[in-house]
Amino acid sequence: xxxxxxxxxxxxxxLPDKNILxxxxxxxxxxxxxxxxxxxxxSRFYVSSDCPRILDVAxxxxxxxxVRPAELASDTAQSSDAVxxxxxxxxxxxxxxxLVVQHANVGTIHQDQIDACIDILIARSDLSAVIPSxxxxxxxxxxxxxxxxxxxxxxxxxxxxxxxxxxxxxPKCLFFxxxxxxxxxxxxxxxxxxxxxxxxxxxxxxxxxxxxCLDVHTLEDLEKTAVWLKANGVAPPDF
Numbered sequence: 001x002x003x004x005x006x007x008x009x010x011x012x013x014x015l016p017d018k019n020i021l022x023x024x025x026x027x028x029x030x031x032x033x034x035x036x037x038x039x040x041x042x043s044r045f046y047v048s049s050d051c052p053r054i055l056d057v058a059x060x061x062x063x064x065x066x067v068r069p070a071e072l073a074s075d076t077a078q079s080s081d082a083v084x085x086x087x088x089x090x091x092x093x094x095x096x097x098x099l100v101v102q103h104a105n106v107g108t109i110h111q112d113q114i115d116a117c118i119d120i121l122i123a124r125s126d127l128s129a130v131i132p133s134x135x136x137x138x139x140x141x142x143x144x145x146x147x148x149x150x151x152x153x154x155x156x157x158x159x160x161x162x163x164x165x166x167x168x169x170x171p172k173c174l175f176f177x178x179x180x181x182x183x184x185x186x187x188x189x190x191x192x193x194x195x196x197x198x199x200x201x202x203x204x205x206x207x208x209x210x211x212x213c214l215d216v217h218t219l220e221d222l223e224k225t226a227v228w229l230k231a232n233g234v235a236p237p238d239f
Contacts, residue, residue, distance in 0.1 A: 001122065002044075003097065003098045003099075004100070005036040005039075005042045005044070005045045005101075006086055006090065007036075007047040007104050008079060008083065008104065009049050009104025010073045011050050011051025012074075013217075018217070019216075024226050024236065029061075030057065030239070032102050032104055033061035033237065034236075034239075035110055036102060037237075038111035039115055040115050044094070045061070046064045046066055046090055047063040047065060047066065047104075048066040048086045049066075049067075050067070055067070066085075066089050068086075069085065080189075080194075080200035083099075083189055087189050097184075097185050098183070098184060100183075101180060101181040103178055106213050107229065109180060117131075118130075124206065127184065128183070128203055128205060130205070130206050130207075131182070131201065131206075131207060132177040132180065132208050133174040133176050133177060133208065133209060140170050140173050142157055142173075143170075144157065178215060183200060188200065189202075
């Protein structure tokens with residue numbers, strides 16, 4: 001079983017250099033890299049970015065660089081396209097049976113989470129992906145509102161004729177963490193019927209339920225990441 005990690009991160013951001021800003025004295029993406037490096041399964045490591053600084057810092061963690069074309073690094077670029085661009089480059093070095101896609105701006109993950117998702121994908125041959133997911137009942141889509149042309153609100157899902165005000169009465173709804181994705185190689189990544197808006201996950205996705213993660217977009221998020229790492233006893237990267 002060939003398990004490969006691919007870290008993705010653009011240079012452009014509302015928080016400049018967020019992927020390499022220090023958390024407890026260590027660049028953020030090195031915390032992300034450390035989780036994969038400590039996995040029982042992952043044996044090859046790559047990073048896709050348009051930013052030389054990201055490529056260099058990830059290289060210090062043992063990640064081989066994949067230079068992302070400018071058209072795949074714009075504000076409107078799709079992450080699935082970046083994964084698909086990287087896939088044949090990684091396959092040139094050997095088979096990719098399972099691909100662990102990591103987001104460079106999330107440090108609040110642990111190697112045990114990665115391995116648990118891989119375990120599920122190995123055990124379930126019918127699945128295309130296993131994705132960390134969490135509930136946010138207060139933002140359940142059945143409660144969502146669309147804005148009419150006149151500025152008034154209407155149910156975002158018109159078919160929902162009755163929506164209980166009690167969260168426990170609503171059908172279970174999960175949201176992806178976007179900390180990392182575990183994909184079944186080429187068959188998932190290039191599935192023409194993969195689920196939108198991340199078709200590289202394929203069409204048969206199972207959740208790995210978590211309490212959520214911290215996507216870093218502000219300096220406050222960096223501080224919260226440090227608190228999480230301390231609270232969860234995550235050892236500093238050893239590279």
